[in-house]
Amino acid sequence: xxxxxxxxxxxxxxxxxxxxxxxxxxxxxxxxxxxxxxxxxxxxxxxxxxxxxxxxxxxxxxxxxxxxxxxxxxxxxxxxxxxxxxxxxxxxxxxxxxxxxxxxxxxxxxxxxxxxxxxxxxxxxxxxxxxxxxxxxxxxxxxxxxxxxxxxxxxxxxxxxxxxxxxxxxxxxxxxxxxxxxxxxxxxxxxxxxxxxxxxxxxxxxxxxxxxxxxxxxxxxxxxxxxxxxxxxxxxxxxxxxxxxxxxxxxxxxxxxxx
Ligand SMILES: Nc1ncnc2c1ncn2[C@@H]1O[C@H](COP(=O)(O)OP(=O)(O)OP(=O)(O)O)[C@@H](O)[C@H]1O
Ligand SMILES: [Mg+2]
Numbered sequence: 200x201x202x203x204x205x206x207x208x209x210x211x212x213x214x215x216x217x218x219x220x221x222x223x224x225x226x227x228x229x230x231x232x233x234x235x236x237x238x239x240x241x242x243x244x245x246x247x248x249x250x251x252x253x254x255x256x257x258x259x260x261x262x263x264x265x266x267x268x269x270x271x272x273x274x275x276x277x278x279x280x281x282x283x284x285x286x287x288x289x290x291x292x293x294x295x296x297x298x299x300x301x302x303x304x305x306x307x308x309x310x311x312x313x314x315x316x317x318x319x320x321x322x323x324x325x326x327x328x329x330x331x332x333x334x335x336x337x338x339x340x341x342x343x344x345x346x347x348x349x350x351x352x353x354x355x356x357x358x359x360x361x362x363x364x365x366x367x368x369x370x371x372x373x374x375x376x377x378x379x380x381x382x383x384x385x386x387x388x389x390x391x392x393x394x395x396x397x398x399x400x401x402x403x404x405x406x407x408x409x410x411x412x413x414x415x416x417x418x419x420x421x422x423x424x425x426x427x428x429x430x431x432x433x434x435x436x437x438x439x440x441x442x443x444x445x446x447x448x449x450x451x452x453x454x455x456x457x458x
Contacts, residue, residue, distance in 0.1 A: 214242035214243055214244065214245075215242065215243060216240040216241065216242055216243075217241055217242060217243040217244075217245075217277065217278060217372075217373070217405050218240075218241040218264070218275070218276070218277050218373060218405065219238075219239065219240045219241070219274075219275070219276045220237055220238055220239045220260075220263075220264070220273065220274075220275055221238055221273050221274040221275075221276065222236050222237070222238055222272060222273040222274070223236070223237040223238070223260075223263060223270045223272070223273035223274075223275070224236055224237070224270060224271050224272040224273055225256075225259060225263060225268065225270045225271050225272075226271060232429045233256040233259050233429060234256050234259065234260060234263070234270070234426075234429055235429035235430055236273075236430070237260065237273070237426075237430070237431060238273075239424065239431070239434075241405060241407065242405075243372075243403065243405055244399060244403045244404070244405055245405055245406075245421050245422060246395065246396070246399055246405075246406045246408065246419055246420050246421050246422075247405075247406070247407045247408070247420065247421070247422050247423065247424070248408055248409070248410075248416045248417060248419075248420035248422070248423030248424070248437075249261070249407065249408070249409040249423070249424060249426065250409070250413060250416070250423055250424070250425045250426070250450055251409075251425055251426030251427060251449075251450060252427065252449075252450065253411075255426040255427055255428075255429075256426055256429065257377070257409040257426060258301055258377055258409070260426070261298070261375045261377055261407065261409065263275065264296075264375060264407065265287055265290065265291060265296055265298050265375055266282070266285060266286060266287035266289075266290040266291070267287050267298075269283070269284075270283065277290075277294045277373075278294070282294065291369075294372065294373065295369065295370065295371045295372040295373065296371060296372070296373045296374075296375065297366040297367065297369055297371035297373070297374045297375070298366065298374075298375045298377075299362055299363055299366045299374065299375065299376040299377060299379055300362070300377055301377035301378045301381075301409075304362040304365070304366075305350040305358060305361060305362055305365075306350060307349065307350045307351035308349055308350075308351065309349065309350060310346065310347050310348055310349055310350070311337070311342050311345055311346045311347075311348060311350060311353065311357070311361050312333060312337065312346040312347065314350055314361060314365060315333045315336055315337070315361070315364060315365060315368065316329065316333055318365045318368045318369075319332055319333055319368050322368050322369045323368065332368065336364040336367065336368070337364075339364070339394070340360040340361065340363065340364045340394075341360065341390070342357065342360060342361060342364065345357050355382050355383065356382075356383045356384060356387040359379055359380075359381075359383060359387075359391070360387070360391070363376070363379060363391070363394070367398075371404065372404060372405060373404070373405045373406075373407070374398065374404055374405070374406045374407070375407050375408075376395070376406060376407070376408040376409070377408075377409050378409055378410050378411070379391060379395075379408065379410065380392075380410045380412040380415050380416065381410065381411065381412065388412065388415050392415060392418060392419050395408070395419055396419050408420070413450070413451065413455070414456070414457065414458075417437035417440070417457075418437070420436075420437055421436065422434065422435065422436055423435070423436075423437060423440055425440070425445070425446050425449055425450045427445075427449035427450065428449075432445045432446075432449045433445040433446035433449070433450075441457050
């Protein structure tokens with residue numbers, strides 16, 4: 200998987216755990232267990248990929264981490280503090296978590312710029328800094344030519360870039376990104392890959408990311424886990440997963456091209 204070498208794969212052996220999941224189990228109803236006894240330690244500054252077939256519970260796990268969904272069993276700890284009972288607004292604010300949702304996340308009748316301003320006015324205390332921050336994000340995410348266009352008219356890629364830009368206004372420490380690379384053209388994917396890796400290298404952000412663009416996702420992850428039948432069936436660096444029989448059996452399949 201040559202593309203992995205473009206980026207820095209970081210060794211986390213000596214780093215402190217930032218976020219841990221302890222024996223998380225969850226079901227929406229009695230007949231269908233979505234997550235069963237999931238445990239995971241995520242060190243600060245890691246990019247962790249969540250892989251798994253459709254419906255295996257990746258978005259559900261993200262929602263459990265952010266507090267949108269309460270697990271039936273188990274604990275979520277951030278910096279050693281048990282946050283399992285902390286409501287989403289307190290959890291995201293106190294521990295600087297930003298959620299980039301799989302769908303939506305925009306005010307569709309507001310322009311790209313107004314979307315950024317709406318979030319910035321809530322989150323940035325120094326009001327004189329708001330316009331500077333908005334302009335910085337518009338430029339960083341190449342939204343200049345569409346900043347006056349209502350969000351509902353933006354292309355899929357422009358919407359994704361805008362929603363990620365909005366997610367950065369709060370200066371997050373942890374970012375949860377649900378399928379940020381879905382349905383994007385190759386150059387936009389590369390631009391977002393670089394942006395995501397820069398968030399890690401420049402700001403030491405911890406990023407948990409799902410996507411079915413598995414090759415593109417593995418190219419930027421330090422570690423990934425594979426969910427299947429409610430469990431973590433494989434976990435490791437992208438190179439380790441390439442040779443993992445469970446990873447191939449439960450997710451990649453025989454014909455998956457890693458390069
Ligand atoms: N509110 C809900 N009520 C009942 N079942 C739900 C609810 N939300 C999700 N599910 C079910 O939970 C399972 C896991 O859904 P989830 O959205 O977490 O999957 P996913 O791994 O993110 O899938 P995808 O790759 O398609 O995004 C699915 O079977 C889904 O139908
Ligand atoms: Mg999902």
